Amino acid sequence: MGRVPRMSHADAHRAVRAARAAADGWARRSAGQRARVLHRVADALRGRRTRLVRQVVDADGVPHDLAERLVDTAAERWTRYAEQIAGGACAGRPPVGVVAIVAPPFGPLLGLVSVLAPVVAGGNTAVVAVSERAPLPALALAEALAEAQLPDGVAALLTGPTAELAPLLAAHPGIDAVDLTGAGEAAPGLADRSAATAKRILRSEGRVDWFADPGTARLTAFLRPAAD
Template sequence: MSERLTVFKTYKLYVGGKFPRSESGRVYEVRDNKDKWLANAPLSSRKDARDAVVAARKAFGGWSGATAYNRGQILYRIAEMLEGRRDQFVREVADAEGLSKSKAAAVVDAAIDRWVWYAGWTDKIAQVVGGANPVAGPYFNLSTPEPTGVVAVLAPQESSFLGLVSVLAPVIATGNTAVVIASEKAPLPALSLGEVLATSDVPGGVVNILTGRTAEIAAPLAAHQDVNAIDLTGADADLARDLEIAAADNLKRVLRPQPVDFSADPGTHRLTAFLETKTVWHPTGSLGASGSAY
């Protein structure tokens, strides 16, 4: 039997539920920590960033309007699909982060568990940050959390998979849509995650994944008038400062970079980072003779 040719994987962006190449056709080499070539990744352009925002905005209405329970089901489905491709992600994370197979397996397992964690929070966070407020008068005063909108996410540079999941999952769990800039040095696990999302009932455009030079892609996103918030986790101090200045133009919510142990209990901080509080007053007298609501 003749020796088979090696079939190399072609990595593509994930935008609007599809897998386009970079608009410019550019790629860049991805290498491991021993300088071994792993693959060519798409080098996204400003046009790719704008296309991703358009896709995210188009998907926002349907995703934010879905029930929290339904979003939880979909996030759990992502965990299911990741579990089925666990071995592939263990290999990619080991190559990307220079980890042993056992350590990479622990990272992938933690990332799968994190999807389950946030799936469970989708229909509970409203009870934590919302509720009925006591007021002086014959009124109901109810506060409920609502998603901010389109969130640009600069994924962590070093934690290419667990860190990525830890910043992405809470954004979409609460009804926002996301434009993610993957780790510049280690983008391959993120691009493979796009393949999982495409088969996990996540509507196209809810998550859009770009790869390339972080500063080059982040600048147009920070200044984009249709981006409502930005997570600067993957930016260094100088880039974060420049992006925060650009983000002020349309009063984006900004989550500043800070040291994070992604292996620790994530808590609810990132769930509430991109939520707005809507408060409604309602007279009790119009709800019936008893003044109670059902």
């Protein structure tokens, strides 16, 4: 089906350094500039629709029509966040900085996009441990990000064992916040590791409906207060 790199601890450290180096430049871009990049990501995903639908069917065993809906919603999610930030959803609130994300193992495209897009839209950079069981959609997304000219270091998608990558990212001193939505039963332990370095932590309770309107909760979760 494809070849997937097994990222090492050294790769993860390099990704965090790159995210840290890119953070200031991405944060300084205007909301309109970031929105234009997000629109390009949406277009790039739509250009890969046929391949992504096949990958989602293979990954999750869902019917073809449901896979089409999952892929279309993933593309639309980038557009939705672009519209939100262009409309002032982040006005006066600077980003947190570098965010580590443990992506959900199921929903390897829509779930991944739903946790990554709001982080990037808000002006943060991200390092993501993607679905270990179904990594191919993440590689297609990485291609789309590159085609959309997302600056180097703004989003790193790490493929490999989640049990190795997630603890490193959670405790990494170069990470400012963590999203443990996809961590499952490992979330409490990862939260403890994150708290030891005073990070902002986002955890989701129960099952997440990725089709639901995301609103602005995830977008604002990784923004500082206006007076901070």
